[in-house]
Amino acid sequence: MKASPDKLNFNDTEKAFAYKNDIQLKRAHWLFQLMQFGWIVKLGSLVTPLLIKFKFPVKGLIKKTIFSQFVGGEKLSETTPVVKMLQDHDVDVILDYGVEGGEYEDSKYDRETEEFIKVITFAGKQPNAPFISIKVTGLVSSILLNKLNISNPGNGNYPESIWQKIDALESSEKTNWDKLISRVDLICKAAEINGIGVMIDAEESWIQDPIDLIADLMMEKYNKSKFTVFNTIQLYRSDRLSFLKSSIAEAQQLNYKPAYKLVRGAYMEKERKRAIALNYPSPIQINKSQTDEAYNEAINYCYSIESPVCIVIASHNEESTIIAANYGEVDSNKNVEIHFSQLYGMSDNLTFNLAAKGFKVSKYLPFGPVEEVIPYLMRRAQENSSISGQTTRELYLLKKELSRRAN
Ligand SMILES: Cc1cc2nc3c(=O)[nH]c(=O)nc-3n(C[C@H](O)[C@H](O)[C@H](O)COP(=O)(O)OP(=O)(O)OC[C@H]3O[C@@H](n4cnc5c(N)ncnc54)[C@H](O)[C@@H]3O)c2cc1C
Numbered sequence: 001m002k003a004s005p006d007k008l009n010f011n012d013t014e015k016a017f018a019y020k021n022d023i024q025l026k027r028a029h030w031l032f033q034l035m036q037f038g039w040i041v042k043l044g045s046l047v048t049p050l051l052i053k054f055k056f057p058v059k060g061l062i063k064k065t066i067f068s069q070f071v072g073g074e075k076l077s078e079t080t081p082v083v084k085m086l087q088d089h090d091v092d093v094i095l096d097y098g099v100e101g102g103e104y105e106d107s108k109y110d111r112e113t114e115e116f117i118k119v120i121t122f123a124g125k126q127p128n129a130p131f132i133s134i135k136v137t138g139l140v141s142s143i144l145l146n147k148l149n150i151s152n153p154g155n156g157n158y159p160e161s162i163w164q165k166i167d168a169l170e171s172s173e174k175t176n177w178d179k180l181i182s183r184v185d186l187i188c189k190a191a192e193i194n195g196i197g198v199m200i201d202a203e204e205s206w207i208q209d210p211i212d213l214i215a216d217l218m219m220e221k222y223n224k225s226k227f228t229v230f231n232t233i234q235l236y237r238s239d240r241l242s243f244l245k246s247s248i249a250e251a252q253q254l255n256y257k258p259a260y261k262l263v264r265g266a267y268m269e270k271e272r273k274r275a276i277a278l279n280y281p282s283p284i285q286i287n288k289s290q291t292d293e294a295y296n297e298a299i300n301y302c303y304s305i306e307s308p309v310c311i312v313i314a315s316h317n318e319e320s321t322i323i324a325a326n327y328g329e330v331d332s333n334k335n336v337e338i339h340f341s342q343l344y345g346m347s348d349n350l351t352f353n354l355a356a357k358g359f360k361v362s363k364y365l366p367f368g369p370v371e372e373v374i375p376y377l378m379r380r381a382q383e384n385s386s387i388s389g390q391t392t393r394e395l396y397l398l399k400k401e402l403s404r405r406a407n
Helices: 022-035 038-053 059-070 076-088 106-125 142-148 162-167 171-194 205-222 240-254 268-277 288-304 318-329 348-356 370-383 390-406
Strands: 092-097 131-134 197-200 229-234 259-263 309-314 336-343 361-367
Touching (some): 022 038, 022 059, 022 390, 038 370, 076 092, 076 106, 092 106, 106 131, 106 171, 131 171, 142 162, 142 171, 142 205, 171 197, 171 205, 205 240, 229 240, 229 309, 240 288, 259 288, 288 309, 288 318, 309 318, 318 336, 318 348, 336 348, 348 361
Parallel strands (some): 092 131, 092 361, 131 197, 197 229, 229 259, 259 309, 309 336, 336 361
């Protein structure tokens, strides 16, 4: 089907929630209502990790509530019903093995690499799982990544290039860096073989430079003819639009096909707090409208260039989605391949209505043991707490559908 934004209606709740029965719909409504209370979210964010750590019997409750709203299952195999349901609605998935970073033994990072490769093999067998996502902090120590960050906010400015910093590593650290490159390379090679795209998540600014370097190296190696490796651009950072432009220029010069997941960014509070605590200028845009402007400008820029580029509009923002959908429909620039993606459990009104109009759209579907996905769940709860407009929107849509069904 040819994609057509003309009749895109993001208020069509019948389509948006067709996959939920009445009980599931009421449960989602209850959960979003609860998340409206900032103090509950704050308390939950503080207490839940401790309850899990000290083995309080709360896993069952978490699984039935916030986990089932935002996560596909504890194991890869448990995601199958969700993947199948999405397929029935022409929606793809980005499988996300929800491991968060930490300081571990090498063997754990190797096991995670194998796990990612299993996810790729699984994705390769699904008709609707064209991508997986990875977090570099799941594959190496964040201390090492921080040491390699060029601007190293809070630790003083370093004039060297990242390559000089790599050269200056102690021998054990250099070994760990080389191992990281091999791990990511194994993942990207498996992805290439299975015809799957790998999206490298963006993380905190004080570890992002080496992540960008790895993404660039892998794009150069694996994106000669196809879009296999994707970097993530966080437009809430005031330096990222120019980073995107220079990354595209580098790809043009080295003759590979760059691919990007465009996001606003998930760590705003943490970034601002750290900048204040360590007394350096915050890397975050001064307000939301600057972030929005940068995001939309990034879309416009990708459509203005003459070389191939693939972009994933990873956003719940309707305005950005419409801007991109308008480009997607008019074959204005055949060099651009465009996908849309929303997190599983959020903005179903965008996902299912885009799919119904023939756009390539996916749900970002995390899976993993409850204790491993807690940080992801806490981020979702915070994002949906009362200060954000997103909950109001979700609640409005859920209410609208509940009353439509009642009549
Ligand atoms: C498929 C998918 C993949 C993702 N992958 C990543 C990833 O790899 N890394 C990552 O960091 N995030 C990732 N995210 C999360 C994303 O960065 C956003 O946090 C989230 O999607 C909310 O932004 P939005 O575009 O949906 O829309 P909106 O709800 O319109 O925007 C909210 C966002 O705007 C920004 N913002 C809010 N207030 C201000 C302010 N006062 N000043 C400046 N900026 C402000 C923040 O980034 C906030 O999250 C992903 C999201 C999706 C859907």
